[in-house]
Amino acid sequence: MKILLIESAVTGHHLSYLNAIIEKQVEGNEVYVILPEKCEISNKVKKQINIKLEKDGKRDYFKWIKKVNDVIDEIEPDLVHFIYADDLYRYFGIGIKKPVKYKSVLTVHQLRRGKLHDLSIRMLSAKFSSTVVHTAALKETLGGLKIKTVDHIEYPQFGAHEKEAQEKALESLGINKDEIHGKVLLCLGGTREDKGLDILLEALKEVKEPYHLIVAGAEQHFKRDFIEKETEGYKDKVSLFLEFLSEEKFGHCLNAADILVLPYKKAFDGASGPLGEGVWVEKEIIGPSHGSLGDIIEKHHLGRTFEAENAQDLRRVISEELKKNDFEIDEKYKEYHKMMDVERFKEDYDALYKRLVK
Structure with missing residues (x-):
C-alpha cells in the first residue's frame, strides 16, 4: 500500500499523532508525508515533502492545495489522508480533488457549527472515502448532517505520563x-x-x-x-x-x-x-x-x-x-x-x- 499523509501543523500533539499512524505501517507499505517544515519523524517514512500552508488568505490556500495535488499526481498513492481538516473549512475544500484512483481520509478534530460551517463539512466529506472524528457525539452530529461515511477513532493520550506523588x-x-x-x-x-x-x-x-x-x-x-x-x-x-x-x-x-x-x-x-x-x-x-x-x-x-x-x-x-x-x-x-x-x-x-x- 502506498500512503500519503498530509499535515499542515507541527505544534502540540500534531507530530505525535502523525508518528503514531506511521509506526503501525508494516514493512512493504510506502509512506510519504507532507509537512510544513522539515521535522524529525519516523524512519518508516520513504519521503518527507515540505509544503507550508500560509494562513493569510485564499491565494496562499490555493497555492498550497495545488502543490499538494501535484504531489498526489506524482506519487499516485493508494490512500491519501488529510490529518488536520480544520485548515480546510474556510474554503469549503475547494481545490481538493475527488479521488478516482485512490481512497481518501479526512480527520476532523474540532467541529464548528453554523449554516456555512455545516455546508463546508458536507462539501468536504463528499470528497472523501471516510471522515474521521474523535468523539461519539461528533459522529452523531455529522450523521445528523446526512454525512454517512463517518468513522469514530478515540483521541488517545500520547505522552503516556506516569503517575507521581x-x-x-x-x-x-x-x-x-x-x-x-x-x-x-x-x-x-x-x-x-x-x-x-x-x-x-x-x-x-x-x-x-x-x-x-x-x-x-x-x-x-x-x-x-x-x-x-x-x-x-x-x-x-x-x-x-x-x-x-x-x-x-x-x-x-x-x-x-x-x-x-x-x-x-x-x-x-x-x-x-x-x-x-x-x-x-x-x-x-x-x-x-x-x-x-x-x-x-x-x-x-x-x-x-x-x-x-x-x-x-x-x-x-x-x-x-x-x-x-x-x-x-x-x-x-x-x-x-x-x-x-x-x-x-x-x-x-x-x-x-x-x-x-x-
Missing part, C-alpha cells in the same frame, strides 16, 4: 506544598480564546473554599498581563507557567493537580488532548456540558460539568468539588481510561486503511 510534582514545579491550602486546580494547554481561561479566572474571584490554581501552557490569546490583572485579588493562590511545556514539565503539572478544569467555550466541539492526559493519570475533570466534552465527561463519569460560558455555574461546581473528599474512580472511568491507549488508536487507523484499500 503530588508533593514531588509540586516540588519539581517550584511550588511549596506547605503553602498550599485546599485542592490544586489545573488549567492546561495554550491560552486560546475558545478554551475559556477568562471564564475560569472570573469564576474563581468569588470561590470561598481554599484552592491553588496552576495555569500551564503556551501564551496565546490570553496574555500574561490579562491573567495577572484578572487574578490580582487571589494572586497568592496562582502559579503561572506560560510557556511551551516540555514533556517532563507537562507531566509534573498533571500530577500536581487534584482537578483538571477545562473551561472551554461553545465554539469548541471536539476531542481534548488535556482531557485524555488527565484521565490517563486518573484526575477528576471539570468541563462544559456542551458538545463532545460534556458527553464524554458525563457518560464516562470523569467528573462534573457546568453550563458552558457561565462563570457563575462554573464557580458553583468548583466550590462543591473543593468541599468533597478525594474523587472516586468507578468502572466507567476505568473503561474510558482503556480507550485512551495509543496502541488502540494505531490499530483503529490501521484497520480503517486496510478496509478502504482492499
Whole structure:
C-alpha cells in the first residue's frame, strides 16, 4: 500500500499523532508525508515533502492545495489522508480533488457549527472515502448532517505520563506544598480564546473554599498581563507557567493537580488532548456540558460539568468539588481510561486503511 499523509501543523500533539499512524505501517507499505517544515519523524517514512500552508488568505490556500495535488499526481498513492481538516473549512475544500484512483481520509478534530460551517463539512466529506472524528457525539452530529461515511477513532493520550506523588510534582514545579491550602486546580494547554481561561479566572474571584490554581501552557490569546490583572485579588493562590511545556514539565503539572478544569467555550466541539492526559493519570475533570466534552465527561463519569460560558455555574461546581473528599474512580472511568491507549488508536487507523484499500 502506498500512503500519503498530509499535515499542515507541527505544534502540540500534531507530530505525535502523525508518528503514531506511521509506526503501525508494516514493512512493504510506502509512506510519504507532507509537512510544513522539515521535522524529525519516523524512519518508516520513504519521503518527507515540505509544503507550508500560509494562513493569510485564499491565494496562499490555493497555492498550497495545488502543490499538494501535484504531489498526489506524482506519487499516485493508494490512500491519501488529510490529518488536520480544520485548515480546510474556510474554503469549503475547494481545490481538493475527488479521488478516482485512490481512497481518501479526512480527520476532523474540532467541529464548528453554523449554516456555512455545516455546508463546508458536507462539501468536504463528499470528497472523501471516510471522515474521521474523535468523539461519539461528533459522529452523531455529522450523521445528523446526512454525512454517512463517518468513522469514530478515540483521541488517545500520547505522552503516556506516569503517575507521581503530588508533593514531588509540586516540588519539581517550584511550588511549596506547605503553602498550599485546599485542592490544586489545573488549567492546561495554550491560552486560546475558545478554551475559556477568562471564564475560569472570573469564576474563581468569588470561590470561598481554599484552592491553588496552576495555569500551564503556551501564551496565546490570553496574555500574561490579562491573567495577572484578572487574578490580582487571589494572586497568592496562582502559579503561572506560560510557556511551551516540555514533556517532563507537562507531566509534573498533571500530577500536581487534584482537578483538571477545562473551561472551554461553545465554539469548541471536539476531542481534548488535556482531557485524555488527565484521565490517563486518573484526575477528576471539570468541563462544559456542551458538545463532545460534556458527553464524554458525563457518560464516562470523569467528573462534573457546568453550563458552558457561565462563570457563575462554573464557580458553583468548583466550590462543591473543593468541599468533597478525594474523587472516586468507578468502572466507567476505568473503561474510558482503556480507550485512551495509543496502541488502540494505531490499530483503529490501521484497520480503517486496510478496509478502504482492499
